[in-house]
Amino acid sequence: MIEATELIKRYGETTAVDRLSFTVRPGVVTGFLGPNGAGKTTTLRMVLGLNRPTGGTVTVDGQPFGDRPRGLRHVGALLDAHDVHGGRTARAHLTALAVGNGLPRRRVAEVLAEVGMADAAGRRIGGFSLGMKQRLGIAAALLGDPPVLLFDEPLNGLDPEGVRWVRNLFGRLAGEGRTVLVSSHLMREMEQTAEELIVIGRGRLIAAESLRDFAARGRELRVSVRTPDADALSGVLARQGAVVRAEPGGTYTVTGLPADRIGELAFAHGVRLHELSPHSGSLEEAFMELTADSVEYAAGVGR
Ligand SMILES: Nc1ncnc2c1ncn2[C@@H]1O[C@H](COP(=O)(O)OP(=O)(O)OP(=O)(O)O)[C@@H](O)[C@H]1O
Numbered sequence: 001m002i003e004a005t006e007l008i009k010r011y012g013e014t015t016a017v018d019r020l021s022f023t024v025r026p027g028v029v030t031g032f033l034g035p036n037g038a039g040k041t042t043t044l045r046m047v048l049g050l051n052r053p054t055g056g057t058v059t060v061d062g063q064p065f066g067d068r069p070r071g072l073r074h075v076g077a078l079l080d081a082h083d084v085h086g087g088r089t090a091r092a093h094l095t096a097l098a099v100g101n102g103l104p105r106r107r108v109a110e111v112l113a114e115v116g117m118a119d120a121a122g123r124r125i126g127g128f129s130l131g132m133k134q135r136l137g138i139a140a141a142l143l144g145d146p147p148v149l150l151f152d153e154p155l156n157g158l159d160p161e162g163v164r165w166v167r168n169l170f171g172r173l174a175g176e177g178r179t180v181l182v183s184s185h186l187m188r189e190m191e192q193t194a195e196e197l198i199v200i201g202r203g204r205l206i207a208a209e210s211l212r213d214f215a216a217r218g219r220e221l222r223v224s225v226r227t228p229d230a231d232a233l234s235g236v237l238a239r240q241g242a243v244v245r246a247e248p249g250g251t252y253t254v255t256g257l258p259a260d261r262i263g264e265l266a267f268a269h270g271v272r273l274h275e276l277s278p279h280s281g282s283l284e285e286a287f288m289e290l291t292a293d294s295v296e297y298a299a300g301v302g303r
Pocket of ligand 1: 011014015016036037038039041043185
């Protein structure tokens with residue numbers, strides 16, 4: 001289990017992680033989702049003790065990870081698939097890691113087989129595609145057979161078959177009772193990967209819930225309305241906190257209220273409706289809607 005409590009990381013004026021609290025449970029794959037620059041990598045690095053928090057704490061199974069001897073047996077991580085020595089072979093790279101961490105050498109062949117790279121063991125990493133480097137990074141994370149696994153954008157650069165393979169692997173690792181945290185900036189990558197979600201924006205927690213609950217937010221995101229009494233309807237809906245936007249062709253798009261509530265309000269105020277149709281949004285839309293503020297902020301502050 002991973003527990004972050006009021007975690008803060010500042011770089012000068014930039015607050016990369018802002019009072020972030022969350023729990024990652026074992027037995028399910030948890031997606032760690034946020035737009036670019038949301039603070040995902042910084043958070044993962046703090047979990048691993050590679051970055052020191054400015055404030056707050058993060059523990060792995062009740063202890064700061066940096067306090068653990070022989071860390072690879074406790075937490076395996078893929079942070080940056082490019083962060084490998086291109087002149088080495090896959091086997092040499094993993095052997096160096098195994099030896100350096102007091103792990104048996106036989107694990108090297110085991111994890112290479114596990115990620116489908118047994119045939120590429122003797123090839124130099126410099127010639128690997130990004131997908132192969134991702135597989136190698138995953139192999140390194142598995143080397144210590146750890147109960148906790150962190151993967152930063154592991155689906156990047158994988159072809160559809162690679163994505164399917166990774167999803168199956170993560171599902172199996174979680175099924176074995178491990179804690180599996182997988183970051184991404186793309187909701188669609190998480191759709192068939194994660195069961196639980198932690199969504200952050202601007203370093204802050206936006207949502208921590210099951211994918212199923214998150215998906216429910218996508219329902220009735222927008223409602224299309226046609227009415228000859230547009231001004232009256234806009235006034236009524238705005239007072240209820242909804243946003244009404246005029247579309248070309250005389251239709252209005254309402255966000256912030258479900259269709260049945262709009263119909264009732266219109267009826268109560270004598271507003272005539274010629275059309276009232278809810279549109280369910282995709283998971284991606286729910287994600288965009290929720291993180292819109294943090295994206296605007298990130299774009300507006302000259303990053
Ligand atoms: N070493 C650093 N020095 C200064 N600022 C940093 C440093 N590392 C990260 N940041 C800033 O902290 C914020 C969060 O960055 P981080 O890389 O954690 O986000 P992310 O969610 O992983 O984004 P991405 O999906 O783009 O990798 C950004 O504004 C980034 O510029």
